Amino acid sequence: MVKILSSKGGEFSLIDSLNIDPEKKERIIKAATGVFAKNGYQNASTNEIVKEAKVSKGILFHYFKSKKDLYVSLYEHLSSMLTEKIYERVDWENHDIFETIRAITLIKFELFSVYPDLIDFLKGGFLEDSPEVKDDIENIKNKMIENSFTKLFSSMDTSKFKEGLNVKRSVQIIYWTFEGIANQQQQKVKSLSVADINREEVLAEIDGYVEMLQTAFYK
Numbered sequence: 417m418v419k420i421l422s423s424k425g426g427e428f429s430l431i432d433s434l435n436i437d438p439e440k441k442e443r444i445i446k447a448a449t450g451v452f453a454k455n456g457y458q459n460a461s462t463n464e465i466v467k468e469a470k471v472s473k474g475i476l477f478h479y480f481k482s483k484k485d486l487y488v489s490l491y492e493h494l495s496s497m498l499t500e501k502i503y504e505r506v507d508w509e510n511h512d513i514f515e516t517i518r519a520i521t522l523i524k525f526e527l528f529s530v531y532p533d534l535i536d537f538l539k540g541g542f543l544e545d546s547p548e549v550k551d552d553i554e555n556i557k558n559k560m561i562e563n564s565f566t567k568l569f570s571s572m573d574t575s576k577f578k579e580g581l582n583v584k585r586s587v588q589i590i591y592w593t594f595e596g597i598a599n600q601q602q603q604k605v606k607s608l609s610v611a612d613i614n615r616e617e618v619l620a621e622i623d624g625y626v627e628m629l630q631t632a633f634y635k
Contacts, residue, residue, distance in 0.1 A: 431493040443469040453536035488552045491541045511573040
Protein backbone atom coordinates (compact mmCIF):
# COMPACT_ATOMS: atom_id res chain seq x y z
CA MET A 417 0.00 0.00 0.00
CA VAL A 418 1.32 3.41 -0.96
CA LYS A 419 1.47 5.58 2.13
CA ILE A 420 0.06 9.04 1.53
CA LEU A 421 -0.54 9.93 5.15
CA SER A 422 2.14 12.03 6.75
CA SER A 423 2.60 15.33 8.46
CA LYS A 424 5.80 16.49 10.06
CA GLY A 425 5.28 20.13 10.82
CA GLY A 426 3.74 23.36 9.76
CA GLU A 427 -0.01 23.80 9.85
CA PHE A 428 -2.20 20.81 10.61
CA SER A 429 -5.45 20.05 8.81
CA LEU A 430 -8.55 18.51 10.35
CA ILE A 431 -7.38 15.11 9.11
CA ASP A 432 -4.10 15.44 11.02
CA SER A 433 -5.94 16.04 14.28
CA LEU A 434 -8.49 13.22 14.02
CA ASN A 435 -8.44 10.83 16.97
CA ILE A 436 -8.74 7.66 14.93
CA ASP A 437 -6.75 4.47 14.45
CA PRO A 438 -3.91 5.40 12.01
CA GLU A 439 -4.47 2.36 9.81
CA LYS A 440 -8.19 3.12 9.49
CA LYS A 441 -7.43 6.78 8.79
CA GLU A 442 -5.00 5.72 6.08
CA ARG A 443 -7.68 3.55 4.44
CA ILE A 444 -10.19 6.42 4.45
CA ILE A 445 -7.68 8.86 2.96
CA LYS A 446 -6.53 6.42 0.30
CA ALA A 447 -10.09 5.44 -0.66
CA ALA A 448 -11.40 9.02 -0.73
CA THR A 449 -8.41 10.23 -2.74
CA GLY A 450 -8.95 7.54 -5.37
CA VAL A 451 -12.73 8.01 -5.63
CA PHE A 452 -12.56 11.81 -5.81
CA ALA A 453 -9.66 11.67 -8.30
CA LYS A 454 -11.62 9.36 -10.58
CA ASN A 455 -15.05 11.02 -10.35
CA GLY A 456 -14.55 14.60 -9.23
CA TYR A 457 -16.40 16.09 -6.29
CA GLN A 458 -19.91 16.20 -7.70
CA ASN A 459 -20.01 12.61 -8.99
CA ALA A 460 -18.04 10.95 -6.17
CA SER A 461 -20.06 8.57 -4.01
CA THR A 462 -19.50 8.26 -0.28
CA ASN A 463 -20.92 4.74 -0.60
CA GLU A 464 -17.98 3.86 -2.87
CA ILE A 465 -15.54 5.52 -0.46
CA VAL A 466 -16.72 3.54 2.58
CA LYS A 467 -16.71 0.35 0.51
CA GLU A 468 -13.12 0.95 -0.61
CA ALA A 469 -12.04 2.01 2.89
CA LYS A 470 -13.81 -0.97 4.53
CA VAL A 471 -15.49 1.25 7.13
CA SER A 472 -19.14 1.98 7.87
CA LYS A 473 -20.85 5.14 6.70
CA GLY A 474 -21.49 5.95 10.36
CA ILE A 475 -17.73 5.92 11.02
CA LEU A 476 -17.04 8.18 8.02
CA PHE A 477 -19.63 10.76 9.04
CA HIS A 478 -18.61 10.58 12.66
CA TYR A 479 -15.32 12.19 11.65
CA PHE A 480 -16.55 14.22 8.65
CA LYS A 481 -19.88 16.05 8.79
CA SER A 482 -20.53 15.73 5.05
CA LYS A 483 -19.00 14.84 1.69
CA LYS A 484 -18.00 18.50 1.39
CA ASP A 485 -16.23 18.38 4.76
CA LEU A 486 -14.33 15.25 3.69
CA TYR A 487 -13.34 16.72 0.31
CA VAL A 488 -12.16 20.09 1.62
CA SER A 489 -10.29 18.50 4.55
CA LEU A 490 -8.64 16.02 2.19
CA TYR A 491 -7.61 18.76 -0.24
CA GLU A 492 -6.07 20.79 2.57
CA HIS A 493 -4.27 17.76 4.02
CA LEU A 494 -2.86 16.45 0.74
CA SER A 495 -1.82 19.91 -0.51
CA SER A 496 0.11 20.44 2.71
CA MET A 497 1.60 16.97 2.60
CA LEU A 498 2.78 17.29 -1.01
CA THR A 499 4.29 20.72 -0.39
CA GLU A 500 6.06 19.31 2.66
CA LYS A 501 7.50 16.41 0.67
CA ILE A 502 8.81 18.81 -1.95
CA TYR A 503 10.27 21.36 0.45
CA GLU A 504 12.08 18.80 2.58
CA ARG A 505 14.05 17.72 -0.52
CA VAL A 506 14.98 21.20 -1.79
CA ASP A 507 18.41 22.68 -1.08
CA TRP A 508 17.41 26.04 0.41
CA GLU A 509 21.07 27.05 0.68
CA ASN A 510 20.98 27.58 -3.09
CA HIS A 511 19.59 31.09 -3.62
CA ASP A 512 19.21 31.03 -7.41
CA ILE A 513 15.49 31.13 -8.28
CA PHE A 514 15.90 29.10 -11.47
CA GLU A 515 17.86 26.32 -9.84
CA THR A 516 15.37 26.16 -6.95
CA ILE A 517 12.25 26.04 -9.15
CA ARG A 518 14.00 23.58 -11.49
CA ALA A 519 14.66 21.31 -8.51
CA ILE A 520 11.05 21.65 -7.32
CA THR A 521 9.75 20.79 -10.80
CA LEU A 522 11.85 17.63 -10.96
CA ILE A 523 10.71 16.55 -7.50
CA LYS A 524 7.07 17.09 -8.49
CA PHE A 525 7.66 15.13 -11.67
CA GLU A 526 8.93 12.14 -9.72
CA LEU A 527 6.01 12.33 -7.30
CA PHE A 528 3.53 12.17 -10.19
CA SER A 529 4.39 8.51 -10.70
CA VAL A 530 4.73 7.65 -7.01
CA TYR A 531 1.36 9.17 -6.03
CA PRO A 532 -0.85 9.10 -9.16
CA ASP A 533 -4.19 9.33 -7.32
CA LEU A 534 -2.93 12.14 -5.09
CA ILE A 535 -1.76 14.19 -8.06
CA ASP A 536 -4.99 13.57 -10.00
CA PHE A 537 -7.03 14.51 -6.93
CA LEU A 538 -5.16 17.79 -6.42
CA LYS A 539 -5.33 18.62 -10.11
CA GLY A 540 -9.08 17.93 -10.07
CA GLY A 541 -9.46 20.13 -7.00
CA PHE A 542 -7.50 22.90 -8.68
CA LEU A 543 -10.05 22.88 -11.52
CA GLU A 544 -13.12 22.14 -9.39
CA ASP A 545 -16.04 24.44 -10.17
CA SER A 546 -18.77 23.00 -7.95
CA PRO A 547 -20.29 25.96 -6.03
CA GLU A 548 -20.46 23.79 -2.92
CA VAL A 549 -16.68 23.57 -2.53
CA LYS A 550 -15.21 26.08 -4.99
CA ASP A 551 -14.69 28.94 -2.53
CA ASP A 552 -13.14 26.70 0.13
CA ILE A 553 -10.71 25.15 -2.37
CA GLU A 554 -9.88 28.59 -3.78
CA ASN A 555 -8.99 29.82 -0.29
CA ILE A 556 -6.70 26.82 0.30
CA LYS A 557 -5.07 27.28 -3.12
CA ASN A 558 -4.45 30.99 -2.56
CA LYS A 559 -2.96 30.34 0.86
CA MET A 560 -0.70 27.64 -0.56
CA ILE A 561 0.50 29.87 -3.42
CA GLU A 562 1.09 32.76 -1.03
CA ASN A 563 3.14 30.52 1.28
CA SER A 564 5.11 29.16 -1.69
CA PHE A 565 5.98 32.67 -2.88
CA THR A 566 6.96 33.69 0.64
CA LYS A 567 9.26 30.67 0.83
CA LEU A 568 10.80 31.42 -2.57
CA PHE A 569 11.30 35.13 -1.87
CA SER A 570 12.82 34.53 1.57
CA SER A 571 15.73 32.60 0.09
CA MET A 572 16.06 34.21 -3.35
CA ASP A 573 19.01 36.27 -4.59
CA THR A 574 17.24 39.21 -6.30
CA SER A 575 20.50 40.91 -7.28
CA LYS A 576 20.69 38.78 -10.45
CA PHE A 577 17.56 40.33 -11.97
CA LYS A 578 17.81 43.13 -14.52
CA GLU A 579 17.47 46.67 -13.22
CA GLY A 580 13.95 48.09 -13.41
CA LEU A 581 12.14 44.74 -13.48
CA ASN A 582 9.26 44.04 -11.13
CA VAL A 583 10.86 41.05 -9.40
CA LYS A 584 7.65 39.66 -7.91
CA ARG A 585 5.89 39.65 -11.29
CA SER A 586 8.97 38.19 -12.92
CA VAL A 587 8.99 35.35 -10.41
CA GLN A 588 5.28 34.77 -11.06
CA ILE A 589 5.99 34.33 -14.78
CA ILE A 590 8.87 31.96 -14.01
CA TYR A 591 6.73 30.01 -11.52
CA TRP A 592 3.81 29.68 -13.97
CA THR A 593 6.16 28.48 -16.74
CA PHE A 594 7.51 25.66 -14.61
CA GLU A 595 4.03 24.75 -13.35
CA GLY A 596 3.02 24.33 -17.00
CA ILE A 597 6.03 22.09 -17.66
CA ALA A 598 5.19 19.96 -14.63
CA ASN A 599 1.57 19.58 -15.75
CA GLN A 600 2.64 18.54 -19.25
CA GLN A 601 5.04 15.94 -17.89
CA GLN A 602 2.36 14.65 -15.53
CA GLN A 603 0.21 13.66 -18.49
CA LYS A 604 3.14 11.93 -20.19
CA VAL A 605 4.10 9.74 -17.24
CA LYS A 606 0.75 8.80 -15.71
CA SER A 607 1.23 5.15 -16.70
CA LEU A 608 4.99 5.00 -16.02
CA SER A 609 7.03 4.14 -12.96
CA VAL A 610 9.81 6.44 -11.79
CA ALA A 611 12.35 3.98 -13.23
CA ASP A 612 10.84 4.40 -16.71
CA ILE A 613 11.04 8.19 -16.74
CA ASN A 614 13.54 9.61 -19.23
CA ARG A 615 15.20 12.09 -16.90
CA GLU A 616 17.62 13.34 -19.56
CA GLU A 617 14.73 14.27 -21.83
CA VAL A 618 12.95 16.07 -19.00
CA LEU A 619 16.11 17.91 -17.95
CA ALA A 620 16.80 18.99 -21.52
CA GLU A 621 13.30 20.50 -21.84
CA ILE A 622 13.55 22.25 -18.46
CA ASP A 623 17.02 23.60 -19.22
CA GLY A 624 15.78 25.00 -22.54
CA TYR A 625 13.17 27.04 -20.68
CA VAL A 626 15.70 28.05 -18.01
CA GLU A 627 18.03 29.45 -20.68
CA MET A 628 15.22 31.48 -22.27
CA LEU A 629 13.97 32.85 -18.95
CA GLN A 630 17.45 33.70 -17.70
CA THR A 631 18.05 35.70 -20.88
CA ALA A 632 14.76 37.54 -20.31
CA PHE A 633 15.12 38.30 -16.60
CA TYR A 634 18.79 38.09 -15.54
CA LYS A 635 21.52 40.66 -16.14
